[in-house]
Ligand SMILES: Nc1ccn([C@@H]2O[C@H](COP(=O)(O)OP(=O)(O)OP(=O)(O)O)[C@@H](O)[C@H]2O)c(=O)n1
């Protein structure tokens with residue numbers, strides 16, 4: 001069984017706005033609804049598990065009305081890492097083989113990218129989506145450039161980040177006790193922490209994360225074509 005797990009328990013502080021950003025409308029539909037549909041419509045995804053903030057239950061129910069493949073919703077935690085781990089613990093009873101962990105605010109994930117990620121998981125235990133860095137990276141302190149970071153070999157990680165379920169569950173559990181103070185900003189970092197070999201699959205810039213108001217404007221523009 002392949003499960004897509006969508007982490008949607010954030011508050012969207014960097015975007016601001018009247019609601020947590022995953023519930024803001026994009027082209028007339030909540031962003032979260034679009035993301036769920038993008039994953040649930042893929043023939044190799046058997047079920048979708050969403051992690052939400054406890055305060056967002058009514059927003060969630062309204063956003064997902066009529067959608068297929070949805071598991072009963074679970075509550076996330078204080079960090080993205082906590083939400084992902086709680087989700088992994090919560091789907092244990094399904095005995096999934098593969099799990100794809102995806103940000104709720106990346107609604108433009110393409111079906112071919114999902115296909116590529118799942119195919120890669122037949123060969124390796126972990127694979128994520130990303131794009132090579134195209135800008136020059138600067139280190140800045142108090143508004144002054146203190147150096148240029150060599151961008152050779154650097155990629156910007158996206159999601160989905162996909163794993164064999166037992167491996168990533170064990171890795172998350174290990175990280176809680178082995179690195180309690182570390183902020184693991186993505187699930188690949190947790191896999192790397194336990195020495196897992198993680199492959200990178202090239203995605204597209206369209207699969208960007210809606211983080212700021214500017215990103216939301218970009219997403220609206222994309223939909224208008
Ligand atoms: N405690 C958290 C924090 C984040 N997320 C999810 O992780 C994804 C990526 O996180 P980010 O873009 O940082 O979302 P927020 O944390 O909501 O944004 P901000 O940091 O601006 O508050 C989002 O789908 C978000 O809902 C989560 O499930 N649980």
Ligand SMILES: C[C@](O)(CO)[C@H](O)COP(=O)(O)O
Pocket residue numbers: 080103156157158159185186187209211
């Ligand atoms: C998981 C992620 O989208 C990969 O780039 C990113 O790490 C999420 O970071 P955020 O600060 O939780 O948005």
